[in-house]
Amino acid sequence: MPQNSDIGRVEIMETRVTRLLGIKYPIIQGGMAWVANAELAANVSKAGGFGFIGAANAPAEWVRGEIERARQITDKPFGVNVMLLSEHADEVAQVVAEEKVSAVSTGAGNPGKYMKMWKDAGIKVMPVVASVALAKLMERAGADMVIAEGMESGGHIGEQTTMTLVPQVVDAVDIPVVAAGGIADARGLCAAFMLGAEAVQMGTRFVVAKESTVHKQYKERVISARDIDSVVTGRSTGHPVRSLRNEMTRQYLEMEKQNVSFEELEHLTLGALRKAVVDGDVKMGTVMAGQIAGLIKKEQTCEEIITEIMDKAEELLKLNA
Secondary structure, three states, X not given: OOOHHHHHHHHHHOOHHHHHHOOOOOEEEOOOOOOOOHHHHHHHHHOOOEEEEEOOOOOHXXXXXXXXXXXXXXOOOEEEEEEOOOOOHHHHHHHHHHHOOOEEEEEOOOOHHHHHHHHHOOOEEEEEEOOHHHHHHHHHHXXXXXXXXXXXXXXXXXXXXXXXXXXXXXXXXXXXXXXXXXXXXXXXXXXXXXXXXXXXXXXXXXHOEOOOOOOHHHHHHHHOOOOOOEEEEOHHHOOOEEEEOOHHHHHHHHHHHOOOOHHHHHHHHOOHHHHHHOOOOOOOOOOEOOHHHHHOOOOEOHHHHHHHHHHHHHHHHHHOO
């Protein structure tokens, strides 16, 4: 039998998103490149949230292998994040349909051409959007929900903040909205609900999960981050990226001031995310993290993270009921 506190949390937090995804809690783990592998995604799902495997620029068979590995860890639903700019996007999209994962999230483009294939396979589609216009386009294309991601998030970002983007997207579409960007605890979850969201997506908080296989030095850099430690590079190229300050970002920003070529900037960051995540190079690697990194102070299991957030959220929502 579930504990009374579990019953209370479910009653408070059951939404269209939790029902569509078949999950206990409205907490979704972002499909972060090089970070969100089968182990992390499966353990988030085991804990009652929804985990995503980040396909990034990986080949289709790697994605298939991660799906199989996640299924060995949990029988709970999980999904795959497809980066539409990847050279392997077509093959990955096909594998996702063949494997019939529970949901697909997408970034860096319009997933319209894959929508029917995924829907026919019974897969829920939830694109990441950074504007009202894109959210409306995705609703017309058949998306089951959208993830409205503000510029506080780590990695590739848009221009609107979560606080301004989420309510405008909620007002513009009839499908459920997931809030992302700058959310790492119960206060962020409750704030997102007040804005009209029906779930939250978190990335940076799960980077430091014990089940996350990122290098120890990457985790330590996130845990030691201050509120002012994130910076945006690449605005001059039209591809802004948020990461934590280090020697690489210092050089990049200086090169941008000097109006160096796009090719030179690309060369500086070539393989930089892998350097940080896999090799632990937090000086010249790209340590992607959101502005909320300054709030994260310890490594915990996925279950501890989700339980802590849900316990506190229940308290906060009851206080304001």
